[in-house]
Amino acid sequence: MNLTEKQIAEIAEWLDCGMTCYFHRPTGEIEWHPSQEDHMFDPEPWEELIEKIENDWGNYERFEKLDSREGFEVMENFAHFISDLKFRERILDRLSNRKPFQNFKILIDSSAYRQDWFDFKKEAYIQYVKRIIEERE
Known part of the structure; x- marks a missing residue:
């Protein structure tokens, strides 16, 4: 392919x-x-x-889109990508509580890292598609 x-x-x-x-x-x-x-x-x-x-x-x-487990991993990986340790801890805290996807989105949307998140997620999806292609070849 x-x-x-x-x-x-x-x-x-x-x-x-x-x-x-x-x-x-x-x-x-x-x-x-x-x-x-x-x-x-x-x-x-x-x-x-x-x-x-x-x-x-x-x-x-x-x-198909990432399943919820894979989507959660992308959010976790983004948290570890952030160099601001205080903000990283806030993300990880949100991910460890109820409604992690909703709470992550609220936190990111009101932060200086919003565009960084979009860029990170875009690259994660590109790598995901490439991985699927490699697995099928």
Whole structure:
């Protein structure tokens, strides 16, 4: 499976948005739709695309977003990436309490590290997509 860096970044971006992505090997086209596991998923607007993929399933590679355990690990890794020890401890404290994802987001969104988090998470998703590609080759 030969994907360009641009295609890998595109898949990573869609996964970060909660989408399920499909790479069509013969054409290099990337398709995506909301995760069908999401309780809010409405299949009606996506029926044509889902049918297209199902009818040519053997030519598609499927990519799914990080599961909650992997997402938690990315947040933990980000905490250890931060050089500000006081803020690092605040992140780790939030991650060790109830509702870690929500509390992490609240803390990061109101901090000077917001853009650092977005950049870190983007790179984590790119590495995740690359790891999937390597495992499938």
